[in-house]
Amino acid sequence: MSNGAKSAVDMIAGMEKQERILVIDFGSQVSHLICRRVREAGVYCELRSCLLKLDDVTSFHPNGIILSGGPHSVYDKEAPHLSKEIWNHIDEKKLPVFGICYGQQEMCHFLGGKVEPGVKREFGHAELLIREDVAHLSADGTKKIKGRSPIFEGISTERVPVWMSHGDKVTQIPSGFTSIAYTSNTEYAAIEDQTRHFYGVQFHPEVTHTPSGATMIKNFVLKVVGCKGEWNMHDFCQKQIDIIMNKLEDKYVVGAVSGGVDSSVAAALVHKAIGDRFRPFMVDTGLLRKDEAKIVKERLEKHIPGMKLKVLDASGDFYKELSGVMEPEKKRKIIGRLFVEAFEKAVSEMGLPHERCLLLQGTLYPDVIESTSYKGPSSVIKTHHNVGGLPDRMKMEVIEPLRLLFKDEVRALGNELGLPVTSVMRHPFPGPGLGIRIIGEVTKESADTLSLADDIYIEELRKNGHYDKIGQAFAVLLPTVRSVGVMGDHRTYENVCVLRAVTTTDFMTADWYDMPHDVLAKISNRIINEVKGINRVCYDVSSKPPATIEWE
Numbered sequence: 001m002s003n004g005a006k007s008a009v010d011m012i013a014g015m016e017k018q019e020r021i022l023v024i025d026f027g028s029q030v031s032h033l034i035c036r037r038v039r040e041a042g043v044y045c046e047l048r049s050c051l052l053k054l055d056d057v058t059s060f061h062p063n064g065i066i067l068s069g070g071p072h073s074v075y076d077k078e079a080p081h082l083s084k085e086i087w088n089h090i091d092e093k094k095l096p097v098f099g100i101c102y103g104q105q106e107m108c109h110f111l112g113g114k115v116e117p118g119v120k121r122e123f124g125h126a127e128l129l130i131r132e133d134v135a136h137l138s139a140d141g142t143k144k145i146k147g148r149s150p151i152f153e154g155i156s157t158e159r160v161p162v163w164m165s166h167g168d169k170v171t172q173i174p175s176g177f178t179s180i181a182y183t184s185n186t187e188y189a190a191i192e193d194q195t196r197h198f199y200g201v202q203f204h205p206e207v208t209h210t211p212s213g214a215t216m217i218k219n220f221v222l223k224v225v226g227c228k229g230e231w232n233m234h235d236f237c238q239k240q241i242d243i244i245m246n247k248l249e250d251k252y253v254v255g256a257v258s259g260g261v262d263s264s265v266a267a268a269l270v271h272k273a274i275g276d277r278f279r280p281f282m283v284d285t286g287l288l289r290k291d292e293a294k295i296v297k298e299r300l301e302k303h304i305p306g307m308k309l310k311v312l313d314a315s316g317d318f319y320k321e322l323s324g325v326m327e328p329e330k331k332r333k334i335i336g337r338l339f340v341e342a343f344e345k346a347v348s349e350m351g352l353p354h355e356r357c358l359l360l361q362g363t364l365y366p367d368v369i370e371s372t373s374y375k376g377p378s379s380v381i382k383t384h385h386n387v388g389g390l391p392d393r394m395k396m397e398v399i400e401p402l403r404l405l406f407k408d409e410v411r412a413l414g415n416e417l418g419l420p421v422t423s424v425m426r427h428p429f430p431g432p433g434l435g436i437r438i439i440g441e442v443t444k445e446s447a448d449t450l451s452l453a454d455d456i457y458i459e460e461l462r463k464n465g466h467y468d469k470i471g472q473a474f475a476v477l478l479p480t481v482r483s484v485g486v487m488g489d490h491r492t493y494e495n496v497c498v499l500r501a502v503t504t505t506d507f508m509t510a511d512w513y514d515m516p517h518d519v520l521a522k523i524s525n526r527i528i529n530e531v532k533g534i535n536r537v538c539y540d541v542s543s544k545p546p547a548t549i550e551w552e
């Protein structure tokens, strides 16, 4: 639901004193992973577009800067560059810089080196050879010693597997730089200017295909920049509560809470900050998991003392309006509209002063990155599904307390706030719920059937130790398909249920989960025996792409 614009409540204000790294995005597909690695090193960081202005840099107060990779070639006419003012500021403030791939090329290009189209494009694994004889000043600055660059400290081998993805090549390094590692393809696989604390690598240390990459980024942040690495969820949580408390003074916040990770954590945080001026509500669409509204209400009220979750039963409207509708996009539109109507009804029933009321949104950092990062020529923009349109239509200001966090940081924040594991580690559940898992027309009967099958499936996954290994699992019902079966010597002619389970890191791509046959057998047996109306169970072995995770 993010529009990427600044929220009404600026969640960063008040955090100025903490150490921080600015990651400048030149359009790489994996720039966000640089942020992940920096934060894993215990240092707060943000990703900003390479089109940023000097003011954006000075107001961020970075301790160091990382330049990402990108699809352009630095010598192209339309290639993006950091402005001269920013480079001057870097010089003036003596800010350490780490350039990755395009970032390294950009640094060399600007500082008087040379970048040219390479003879050989390199995509994939390469072997990096670390130089052990780089001249350095000793820690006390008194004598010259020989050893490896601080970027490579703690890496146990001299030959390091790294991931390459480039066509251009640095052919001449700027004065002051020296090579600190090489590959068979380039002398300048890693370079440094010790005096200015400038570093560059041709490969990608941010991806997991470079196993020691996280160490290199950590070394830059802690050893070169000199950060202490003390950013942690406990302090972050406390600071965010203070910020919300101070900014909201006498305001009210209404929040649509689904029981999913994001909305539950956001709700817990805002409740901690403003108590009963936060009014959470949940819409029972009739398309939720089995007993979901009841379970979510009990669970949240138990773990967030004092919170009262209002449940609005709108299931009748959903079944009525979906009756006879087969087409997936039509169903989604109807569901989206009914959600908004239910929200409006819930808010108006609360009778709060409209001008003092904000809407809580569970926007996460990937959504913010998507709308603010630099889009290079070959970048793919993901489609973010959501319930949509609410703040515009309701003309309400929004508060997005999670907009600086990645999903697993949200989970860590949930732990910090005392939410149970069942809340913070649960698989995502889409807003349209069973509505897009009943293929074709949705009825109360099919929703009841599917929720029973889904419940058995999830229960068995938990019992057999598979739930936490899976990114998302659910059952799908095919009410338009009937199959013949035999039960107790009788002919049956009933529905087919499909089980889906995928592993994924970001839900943009996914692999089907290799489920052991004995577990499948148990689940199939239970569903066919316990759920009336289903006589056949199939397992979905399609990956995304070309399939999607949901069926509609």
Ligand SMILES: Nc1ncnc2c1ncn2[C@@H]1O[C@H](COP(=O)(O)OP(=O)(O)OP(=O)(O)O)[C@@H](O)[C@H]1O
Pocket (backbone or CB within 6 Å): 255, 256, 257, 258, 259, 260, 261, 262, 263, 264, 281, 282, 283, 284, 285, 362, 386, 387, 426, 427, 428, 429, 430, 431
């Ligand atoms: N049944 C519901 N009642 C109230 N709000 C809902 C409901 N379903 C979805 N929403 C709202 O829509 C938002 C988007 O849903 P989405 O599924 O993306 O996130 P989530 O449910 O918070 O987390 P998760 O990704 O773990 O499911 C939710 O954060 C919540 O504000």
Ligand SMILES: O=c1[nH]c(=O)c2[nH+]cn([C@@H]3O[C@H](COP(=O)(O)O)[C@@H](O)[C@H]3O)c2[nH]1
Pocket (backbone or CB within 6 Å): 385, 386, 387, 428, 429, 430, 431, 432, 472, 507, 508, 544, 547, 548, 549, 550, 551, 552
């Ligand atoms: O809140 C949501 N509202 C939606 O309309 C919606 N559609 C898909 N999803 C979830 O998005 C992820 C990717 O789904 P697909 O591979 O089916 O596109 C998966 O996690 C899906 O469950 C939704 N979430």
Ligand SMILES: NC(=O)CC[C@H](N)C(=O)O
Pocket (backbone or CB within 6 Å): 028, 068, 069, 070, 071, 072, 073, 100, 101, 102, 103, 165, 166, 167, 168, 169
């Ligand atoms: N991954 C990158 O940053 C690539 C940089 C540049 N486009 C090249 O091909 O060399």
Ligand SMILES: [Mg+2]
Pocket (backbone or CB within 6 Å): 258, 260, 261, 428, 429, 430, 431
């Ligand atoms: Mg959800």
